[in-house]
Amino acid sequence: MIVQQRETVAAPDVADVAAEADAFVAAVAQVAPRLGDVAANLERHLEIIAQAAGAGANIVVFPELSLTGYFLKDLVPDVALRIDSDEISRLAEACRDIDAVIGCVLETDDTRFHNASVYLSGGRVTRVHAKVYLPTYGIFDEQRYLAAGDRFRAFDLTTPGTNSRWRAGMLVCEDMWHPSAVSLLARQGVDVFLVPSASPGRGVLRGAALGTAHSYDAMTRTYAQLFTAYVVYCNRVGYEDGIAFWGGSRVVGPDGATVIEPAGADETIVYQRLEKTALRRARIAYPLLRDERHDVTDAETERILRRRTRD
Amino acid sequence: MSPTPRPSASSVDALEIDTAVVEELLCGFIHDEVHKVGFDSVVVGASGGVDSSLVVALACRALGAEHVYPVTMPYSTSSVQSEEDARAVCAQYGIEPEVENITDQIDAYFARHPDAGLTRRGNKMARERMTILYDRSMAHGSLVLGTSNKTELLLGYGTLFGDMASALNPIGDLYKTQVYAMGGALGLPERVLTKAPTADLWTGQSDEEELGLRYAIVDVVLFRLIDERRSRAEVVAMGFEAALVDDVMRRVRASQYKRRPPVIAKVSARTIDRDFRYPRDWGR
Numbered sequence: 325m326i327v328q329q330r331e332t333v334a335a336p337d338v339a340d341v342a343a344e345a346d347a348f349v350a351a352v353a354q355v356a357p358r359l360g361d362v363a364a365n366l367e368r369h370l371e372i373i374a375q376a377a378g379a380g381a382n383i384v385v386f387p388e389l390s391l392t393g394y395f396l397k398d399l400v401p402d403v404a405l406r407i408d409s410d411e412i413s414r415l416a417e418a419c420r421d422i423d424a425v426i427g428c429v430l431e432t433d434d435t436r437f438h439n440a441s442v443y444l445s446g447g448r449v450t451r452v453h454a455k456v457y458l459p460t461y462g463i464f465d466e467q468r469y470l471a472a473g474d475r476f477r478a479f480d481l482t483t484p485g486t487n488s489r490w491r492a493g494m495l496v497c498e499d500m501w502h503p504s505a506v507s508l509l510a511r512q513g514v515d516v517f518l519v520p521s522a523s524p525g526r527g528v529l530r531g532a533a534l535g536t537a538h539s540y541d542a543m544t545r546t547y548a549q550l551f552t553a554y555v556v557y558c559n560r561v562g563y564e565d566g567i568a569f570w571g572g573s574r575v576v577g578p579d580g581a582t583v584i585e586p587a588g589a590d591e592t593i594v595y596q597r598l599e600k601t602a603l604r605r606a607r608i609a610y611p612l613l614r615d616e617r618h619d620v621t622d623a624e625t626e627r628i629l630r631r632r633t634r635d
Numbered sequence: 636m637s638p639t640p641r642p643s644a645s646s647v648d649a650l651e652i653d654t655a656v657v658e659e660l661l662c663g664f665i666h667d668e669v670h671k672v673g674f675d676s677v678v679v680g681a682s683g684g685v686d687s688s689l690v691v692a693l694a695c696r697a698l699g700a701e702h703v704y705p706v707t708m709p710y711s712t713s714s715v716q717s718e719e720d721a722r723a724v725c726a727q728y729g730i731e732p733e734v735e736n737i738t739d740q741i742d743a744y745f746a747r748h749p750d751a752g753l754t755r756r757g758n759k760m761a762r763e764r765m766t767i768l769y770d771r772s773m774a775h776g777s778l779v780l781g782t783s784n785k786t787e788l789l790l791g792y793g794t795l796f797g798d799m800a801s802a803l804n805p806i807g808d809l810y811k812t813q814v815y816a817m818g819g820a821l822g823l824p825e826r827v828l829t830k831a832p833t834a835d836l837w838t839g840q841s842d843e844e845e846l847g848l849r850y851a852i853v854d855v856v857l858f859r860l861i862d863e864r865r866s867r868a869e870v871v872a873m874g875f876e877a878a879l880v881d882d883v884m885r886r887v888r889a890s891q892y893k894r895r896p897p898v899i900a901k902v903s904a905r906t907i908d909r910d911f912r913y914p915r916d917w918g919r
Contacts, residue, residue: 358918358919359914359916359917359918359919360914360917360918361918361919393916395914395916396914397912397913397914398911398912398913399913399914399917525660534656562667563663563664563667563668563671563916564914564916565914565915565916566664566668566803568660568663568664589659589663
C-alpha cells in the first residue's frame with residue numbers, strides 16, 4: 325500500500341565500507357515531500373542526512389524537488405531559494421561527513437527559477453545542475469513556471485571517507501529521456517549517474533506494473549549497460565492532487581543489472597555499495613567507451629551544422 | 636442498441652487492468668488524500684450498485700471499516716433489492732449503512748411542482764442525496780467520497796452537484812468495464828456484479844437503455860478516442876459504426892461544462908483558476 329510511513333529501513337552493515345579505497349556507499353532517500361512546505365521538508369532532509377551518515381553512507385541522494393514537492397504551479401516563486409539562502413546553508417553544514425544531492429527551486433539574480441539538483445559536500449555547495457529538459461505536455465507544465473538549464477557537466481566526487489576517484493553526472497528526471505544528455509555526460513567520463521526524479525505513475529493497462537515504471541526500468545538498465553556506469557535512480561513517493569509517485573528507486577550496475585531490487589512505493593532509504601571493480605569488469609567485458617567514435621560524431625555533427633548554415 | 640462491431644475492435648481486452656496495481660494505487664490515494672488534510676474517515680453514498688460498492692470496499696481497505704460511513708438513501712420507488720445489495724457489501728466489511736429515506740422531502744417539494752418530469756425528479760433526488768452526504772460528513776468529521784466512473788463523467792451521465800459532487804473521487808479514472816473488473820477482484824457480492832446497471836431514480840430505469848449505449852462497447856470507443864488519442868477516422872477504421880463514434884464524441888463535447896468548475900468572469904489581474912493556479916494539496 326502506498327502510505328506515507330515515517331520509518332526507514334535499517335541500514336545494512338556498511339560502516340566499514342568507507343575505509344575501502346575503491347568503493348562508496350550511496351543512500352537513496354525515497355521520500356514523500358510535503359507540497360510547498362520547505363520548512364518541514366528541510367527538517368526531514370536533516371534527519372535523513374544524519375541517519376544515512378550514521379549508517380555509513382558516503383552520499384545520500386534525494387528525489388527531484390525534494391525540498392518543495394513537484395506540482396507547484398504558482399507556488400514556484402514562493403518556495404524558491406537562492407543558492408546562498410539559510411536553508412541551503414543549513415543543509416550544506418549538515419554535509420561534512422557525507423555528501424548529499426538535494427532538489428529545490430533555485431532563483432537566480434535575474435529572477436529565473438530553475439528545477440535544480442544541488443550537490444553538497446564538505447559543508448558547501450560544490451555543484452548545481454539546472455534541469456535542461458522541462459516536460460510541458462500531458463500532466464506536465466514545467467516550462468510555464470521554470471527556466472531551463474543549458475549544460476550537462478560531469479564532476480569529480482569529493483566524497484569524504486573514501487579515497488576512490490569517481491566521476492559523476494546529475495540528470496533530473498526528464499533529462500534522462502534524452503539520450504544525448506546521458507551521452508554528453510558519459511563522454512566526460514562518468515562512472516555514476518545520479519538521477520533524482522519525481523515520476524508520476526500512470527498507465528495501468530495490461531502487464532504487471534505501471535507504464536511509467538516500465539519506461540524507467542528500461543532506461544536505467546539501458547543507460548547503465550551502454551555507458552558501463554552505475555545509475556543511482558531516486559524517485560519520490562506520495563500523492564499530489566490525486567497523482568501518485570511510484571517510487572521504485574534503485575541502483576543499476578555497469579553491466580545493466582539492477583544491483584538492488586527497486587524499492588516499493590513507501591518511504592524508505594535504500595543503501596547500496598558501488599565498487600570500482602564492477603566498473604572495471606563491465607568495461608573489460610564491454611569496452612564500449614573505449615570504442616566510442618567521438619571523432620565520427622563530431623565530424624557528422626559539423627557536417628549537419630554546415631548543411632544547416634547553407635539552408 | 637448500437638450494432639456490435641467486429642470483435643477485434645470492440646474487444647474489452649484493451650481495457651484490461653492490473654487490478655492489484657490499481658487497488659494499491661487507489662487505496663494509497665484514499666489514505667493519503669484523506670489523512671493529509673487532517674481527516675481519517677469518509678462518507679460514501681451506498682446504492683448497492685457496482686460503483687459505490689467498489690468505493691465502499693476500497694475505503695474499508697484503505698482506512699479500516701470503522702472509518703467508513705456508508706449511507707443508503709432510498710426513495711419510495713427505490714428497489715428494495717438495492718438497499719439489500721448495499722447492506723451485503725457493507726456486511727463483507729462488518730459494517731452497516733445508515734439509512735436516510737428521502738421520500739418525505741422529495742414528495743413535499745414536488746407536491747408544489749406536480750408538472751416535473753422524470754429527469755427533474757431524478758436530478759432533485761441526486762442533489763438531495765448529496766446534501767445528506769455532506770451533512771453526514773460534517774456530523775462524522777469525514778470527507779465525502781465520489782462514486783462517478785470515467786464513462787459517466789465523459790458522457791455527462793450524472794447530475795451536476797448531485798452524484799457528481801465529492802471531496803475525492805477514487806474511481807473517476809476507471810471506465811465502467813474496469814469498475815466491474817475491480818469489483819470482481821475485490822470480491823464484491825455476485826448480485827452487485829451481475830445486475831443491470833441503474834441509477835434507480837425511477838422504477839425500471841436502466842443506464843444502458845437510457846443512454847442507448849452498451850458499456851462494453853462505449854468504453855472501448857472512449858478508450859480509443861481519449862486514452863489512445865485516436866482520431867474519429869482511426870476508430871471507425873477499427874470497426875466501430877461512424878454514427879456511434881459521432882454520438883460518443885458529441886456527448887463528450889456537450890458535457891464538458893459538467894467536468895469543469897463554474898466559469899468566472901475575468902475582471903482582475905489574477906483570476907481564480909486562470910492565472911491564480913495553486914495545487915489543491917497546497918502545503919500538504
